[in-house]
Amino acid sequence: MQKKRGRTKKNFLDYIFFILLAFGLVWTFTLWTTAKAPARKSAAASSAKNISQKITDKQDKAKKKSSDKKAHSSSSANSVSSISSSNSQASKANLKKYALGTTLSSDQPYTDYSYLKSQNIRFVYFRSTTGNSSFDNLFLTSIKSAKDAGLSVGSMTIYDPSITAYSAYLYFVRKVGKKVGNLPIAVYVTDDSITDDNSITNLLGLLQDLKEYYPNNSVIVRCDKTVYDEVHAKLASLNLKYWLIENNLDGLGSENQFVQYNANGKVGSGMRSFRLPLSVFDGSKADLKKLSEGIEK
Helix, strand or coil, X not given: CHHHHHHHHHHHHHHHHHHHHHHHHHHHHHHHHXXXXXXXXXXXXXXXXXXXXXXXXXXHHHHHHHHHHHHHHHHHHHHHHHHHHHXXXXXXXXXXXXXXXXXXXXXXCCCCHHHHHHCCEEEEEEEEEECCCEECCCHHHHHHHHHHCCCEEEEEEECCCCCCHHHHHHHHHHHHCCCCECCCEEEECCCCCCCCHHHHHHHHHHHHHHXXXXXXXXXXXXEEHHHHHHHCHHHHHHCCEEEEECCCCCCCECCEEEEEEEEEEEECCHHHCEEEEXXXXXXXXXXXXXXXXXXXX
16 A cells, blocks of 8 residues: 555656646747747848848939939930021021012911011012912902012912813913013912822813913922922923922922922011011022013013
8 A cells, every 4th residue: 555655656746747847848949939039030120121222222223224314315305406406597597598488368468568578578479369260359459569569479379170270271361361470370289189190180281271371480380298299290291390388498409499498487576577488489589580570571
């Protein structure tokens, strides 16, 4: 009996020992984990810091690249602006070599022709007829007044492909007669009036009739580059000159006797300034005067 009690006591002590041992292991593991946590946290913080730094570096590089791009863009813009300014100045300088002029009609009337001349305008074209049914009621008085003011003057008819060349020709002769001025007669061909080969053939007939009836004046075609490219080859037999409608002076020379370089150019200054379509004659003021005097003989 006593032996049995001693064995039971020993088993109890072993049980307590194992409990304490387990508790000690758990406590040791807890302390070890707690000690490691700050290190992991520090590592994580360090990693986050590195990532943040990389992002910042990338942002700095992006900002620098954007700044460089803006600087380059600004430099390019300044270069373009400088070139445009240079071209504008060059154009103004070139204009001094030529005789300047404009076009007028009852839709855009102007009567102070002496003032036009004082502003370096040397010729004026007036719209006379359109097709075989429209005559500008200011034409006859305007062309006379402008000529009396010392300007070279011309008549402009607008081509209408819906009527025959002969009927347009007869209408022009009946309404304008010999009062066509002292410049070549201009036939204005809009870009919507050339639709097919028949419209070009009809135009050729009108130009031939006008050339034969007004041999001293001759005839020019007023049109833009698109129309010029369409009709030029088929009108080549007439040996025509052209009045090219552009926004620059590049078309001067060759077959272009006149060039419209500004559809809304400024004439005059201050309170007396106004806007008109401006053209140049491919020659000096003396050349224009010589042409006008030759037509009047």
